[in-house]
Amino acid sequence: MDRLLGGMLAGVFASLVAVILAFGAAPPAEGATGPRVCGSGYGHGVGLSQYGAKGRAEAGQSFGRIIRTYYRGVGFKRLPNDPVRVLLGNKARRGAFDVVVRSGRTAKLRNVKTGGTVDLGPGRYRTKYVPRRDAYRVTDISRGRSVGLYTGPIVYRPSSGGPLVFRNTGYRGAILVRATGKRLFLINALRKELYLRGVVPAEMPASWEMDALKSQAVAARSFATATQRRGAFDFFDDYRDQAYGGASAETRRTNRAVRGTARLHAVYNGSPITAFFHSSGSVKTEDSAYVFGNRVPYLKSRRDVDRRGRAYVGRAHADSPWLGWSGRIDADGSPRFGVGSIQRIRVLDRSPSGRVTKIRVRGTEGATTVSGEQEIRFGLQSTGIRRNDGSTRPGGALPSARIFFGKACS
Secondary structure (H helix, E strand, O other), X not given: OOOXXXXXXXXXXXXXXXXXXXXXXXXXXXXXXXXXXXXXXXXXXXXXXXXXXXXXXXXXXXXXXXXHHHOOOOEXXXXXXXXXXXXXXXXXXXXXXXXXXXXXXXXXXXXXXXXXXXXXXXXXXXXXXXXXXXXXXXXXXXXXXXXXXXXXXXXXXXXXXXXXXXOOEEEOOEEEEEEEOXXXXXXXXXXXXXXXXXXXXXXXXXXXXXXXXHHHHHHHHHHHHHHOOOOOOOEEOOOOOOOOOOHHHOOHHHHHHHHHOOOEEEEEOOEEOOOOEEOEOOXXXXXXXXXXXXXXXXXXXXEOEOOOOOEHHHOOOOOOXXXXXXXXXXXXXXXXXXXXXXXXXXXXXXXXXXXXXXXXXEEOOXXXXXXXXXXXXXXXXXXXXXXXXXXXEEEEEOOOOOEEEHHHHO
């Protein structure tokens, strides 16, 4: 859930946190056009470290202890299993969305305005908004026939046999199609605990230790409750909030982790916390003030090491591939800095956790000072990254702000 900045939770577009995880492989692309860059960790470093949680669970720590370690001063509280709405699709108002009822299953179509329903058999159903009629046309495109024209909005709800399908992904609960302003939205409406069943495996590998998975479930649930929008929809289905893979992402182990922590939230002064998390840290997590500009008592920097001083992300089986990485800066990848081709980068300041907070960038057309971990991390672009385990990642934003440049990478 690593987010690109946006103001601590101003929609969790906000802080862009939540985590573009980097567990998969990708094509190599390491170049040599600009200064060398090296570092450790992946993500903003605030809150729970996922690889750190893995290492702690392997060391025998419970999910409760893991949560209290990464979020200082919190307690636990069970809260209601409220409904949530997840945005799955967003088009121009004249657009259309297809919802599939799989073979052997049935569903109901409901007109929200009138309450009328229509029984649906297996097939692909297209809902198109017709502005001049202020209505929704539903067509069974599998059979080439009209289902009807409705005042809407339109809700699809499974009757038997399992989840509905959108873009080859199954979703529990209902699917709503509605025009709002100049956009047509497709929204998955379901209970929060079912939502989490699609979040946890999308944010953390299901093969990891159960207490690591449970800590992820509590963090994800707390984050969702604390950041729910209550507008046209509550959450995006990607890094702008939390990754969400619907029913298709579910596994037995991650479902067990969600059930085993059912409705359990991490709370501070009685309220659910904004439980930021990131993929991989190092020996310390980061204070939220250096990333999002807000000093939050439960999001302070914490040492993330065992009794021997070893980082939990580097323990034998946790072994984060992001424990160390290196690459090159794309000399021409930051035109907004206005310095031409980048020739040299000098670190001016670091946070107490060791992450860079201010740099001086010199190029062929001048020099400028850049401040802020997120501005530095996303402002500078790499030509490619080689990770600790020998794998490579394509060019783009720097994996973290725990970085060094030039000769410091020799």
